[in-house]
Amino acid sequence: MSALVHDLVVVGAGITGLSVAWRARRAGRSVLLLEASPRVGGVIRTERVGGYRVERAAATFPSSATALLELASSLPTPPTVRTPPPEANGQWLWTNRGLLALPRTPPALLRSPFLPFRGKVRLFAELLRGPRRVRTPESAYGFVRRRFGRDVAERLLRPMTLGIYGTRPEDLGLADAFPMLADMERASGSLLRGFAKRKGGGGKRTILVFEDGMEALPRAVAAALGDAVRVSTPVVRVSKEGELLRVATSSGDPHLARRVVLATTAGEQARLVEPFSTAAAETLSTVAYVPMVVVAVGLPPGGAPPLPKGFGFLRGAGAKGRVLGASFPSCWNPAVAPAGHELVTVFAGGGADPAAADLSDDEVARVVERDLATALGGPVRPDLVSICRWPRAIPVLSPGHRARMASAQALLSRHGLVLSGSHLTGVGVHACAAAAV
Ligand SMILES: Cc1cc2nc3c(=O)[nH]c(=O)nc-3n(C[C@H](O)[C@H](O)[C@H](O)COP(=O)(O)OP(=O)(O)OC[C@H]3O[C@@H](n4cnc5c(N)ncnc54)[C@H](O)[C@@H]3O)c2cc1C
Structure with missing residues (x-):
């Protein structure tokens, strides 16, 4: 046959x-x-737990994701795309002074407290540095340190790669994880010039979600x-x-x-x-893959200090805590939580702290509640703590x-x-x- x-x-x-x-x-x-x-x-994975709709991994995608949007719209029954309010795009950095809004432009960074004076001078000196032939392959850390200096690499890049990729910037290849930056250096000489050109050329990049979850x-x-x-x-x-x-x-x-x-x-x-x-x-x-623990935390009215509006926060260099960061899904779409409640998704583990993935559920809950309370600046009494473990979450x-x-x-x-x-x-x-x- x-x-x-x-x-x-x-x-x-x-x-x-x-x-x-x-x-x-x-x-x-x-x-x-x-x-x-x-x-x-x-x-x-999108799941309903205790009255909340939680995402166990990916939750958002950028408005520049044309192939994803084309894929969705080519379907006989396309999922509905939702544009969160503009304030949902702001990112916070958890520092030893609590949550501070992360500047979104180089001039705003100049006015911010994130970098010492020498770090700001070094950042803008990038405009004067031409592209350089380096021994390839270069790490993301090596590249950012070379172009912008150590302060930017430690205080901005490190929280970003740990919070988003679950990985230290030394472990990521520039051309492997951020090919666009490598291209930009080649094409424009300077990244600051490259970004300025890109801003002039296209609309502002924002986050999008699917109305019924990822x-x-x-x-x-x-x-x-x-x-x-x-x-x-x-x-x-x-x-x-x-x-x-x-x-x-x-x-x-x-x-x-x-x-x-x-x-x-x-x-x-x-x-x-x-x-x-x-x-x-x-x-x-x-x-290699990094392990991650993703924790959905439901907050009833009065169960935590008011959440700042935004995408979420990344743990910065000075913050005393173990979680990598958190996102605020109920800010992007209030329908994910019961009326008056908030939903926070907390991330722990990753390449710099793989042992976090082996903590017991009680230990994870304790770490998450303690760190959220410190970051938000007041006691946290959740009505949901739902844990999802990914032993091989994200490839390095x-x-x-x-x-x-x-x-x-x-x-x-x-x-x-x-x-x-x-x-x-x-x-x-x-x-x-x-x-x-
Ligand atoms: C915690 C976390 C948070 C994330 N957040 C975001 C985010 O906010 N935004 C974003 O853009 N991305 C995010 N990502 C990344 C993104 O979700 C993943 O990169 C992407 O979904 C991976 O899809 P994939 O199809 O490549 O792999 P997978 O989703 O791993 O799919 C592989 C499939 O293969 C199947 N399979 C394996 N072996 C076999 C076999 N022998 N036979 C048949 N089937 C098999 C598995 O069961 C699985 O279904 C996140 C990832 C994680 C883990």
């Missing part, structure tokens, strides 16, 4: 695999998407793909069958495909590509990562295997949602 041959089998129905599968379907190719768990979305996007893509999506179907092995690829699952008959896209974490890809290339498998197995795009991934891909292309996932596309949902083959 001859089995049906698919143009494409995609392994993993996180937002990357879903985006690849939907774009291939729209291009007229026959597609099958196989997902190990009983649900689609991967780390994107999971509305993967669910809508899966609905559009219909029975091309099979959940609870882990792929156990991929092998060659003549010119085709044979995809074996733990349930039912194998599937045949002309090409297979692996949209899983790098460790799982290493296991699946091993029969094709041990070198590619070894390269993939070196990709270390110096040279992109080149290593390209070399792994080169070893696999002739077999019809394509690597995808956030360690290839970039970690933001907007980057994953741009994935296509």
Whole structure:
């Protein structure tokens, strides 16, 4: 009996695999998407807990995410995009003086207390520094220190990469995690000049959310793909069958495909590509992921000092605390909390404090309540503390990562295997949602 041959089998129905599968379907190719768990979305999870609607991982995306917005609007039932109020875009920095608004422009930074005088002088001296050839690959820390000085690297970059990537800036490659900055230095000579040019050219970048939560996007893509999506179907092995690829699952008959896209974490890809290339498998197995603990904290009326309006806060250098930062989802969309309540999402763990991921639930709750009380400046009495742990939350795009991934891909292309996932596309949902083959 001859089995049906698919143009494409995609392994993993996180937002990357879903985006690849939907774009291939729209291009007229026959597609099958196989997902190990009983649900689609991967780390994107929106859940109702104790009257709140909480996000377990990604919650927002930038208004510049054109590929994600195009993906959403191409669906038969697109999820509704919500534009939060303008004040939801402000970021706070938790310092030893409490929460201070993070300046959004270089002139505002000049007037702010974040940098000492020498740091401000050094920041603006960046305009005079031309691009320099450096020993590649350069870390994000090395780059920012080289261009703007140590104060900017320690006081602004470090809280940002810890709070957003869960990683120290020394561990991130500039061209790997922030390719735009590397390009800007090449094109404009100075980053300050580059940013000024960009501001003149485009509208202001703001955050966007989906009205029904982030999971509305993967669910809508899966609905559009219909029975091309099979959940609870882990792929156990991929092998060659003549010119085709044979995809074996733990349930039912194998599937045949002309090409297979692996949209899983790098460790799982290493296991699946091993029969094709041990070198590619070894390269993939070196990709590290940081663990994260994400804690949804519900605050009843009077349960905490008033939350400042904004996106959230990052823990700055002087703050005495353990959490990496927090976001304020009820500021972006009040519907996520019961009337009069607020919802805060707190992040802990990451590459600088992986032990936080091993704390007991009681210890996590204690750390979160203590740090929130210190940051907000008064006692915190939540009516919800809901903990989600991600042992492999975010890939570390270390110096040279992109080149290593390209070399792994080169070893696999002739077999019809394509690597995808956030360690290839970039970690933001907007980057994953741009994935296509
Ligand atoms: C705590 C946290 C907060 C974040 N916050 C933001 C944010 O605010 N904004 C933002 O833009 N991004 C954010 N991100 C990043 C973003 O959510 C992720 O980078 C993105 O969702 C990853 O999608 P993915 O499809 O590449 O991988 P995943 O979501 O990991 O999906 C991979 C899928 O493959 C499946 N799979 C694995 N092995 C197999 C197999 N053998 N067979 C079949 N299926 C398999 C898995 O079950 C999973 O469903 C956050 C991430 C985390 C962890």
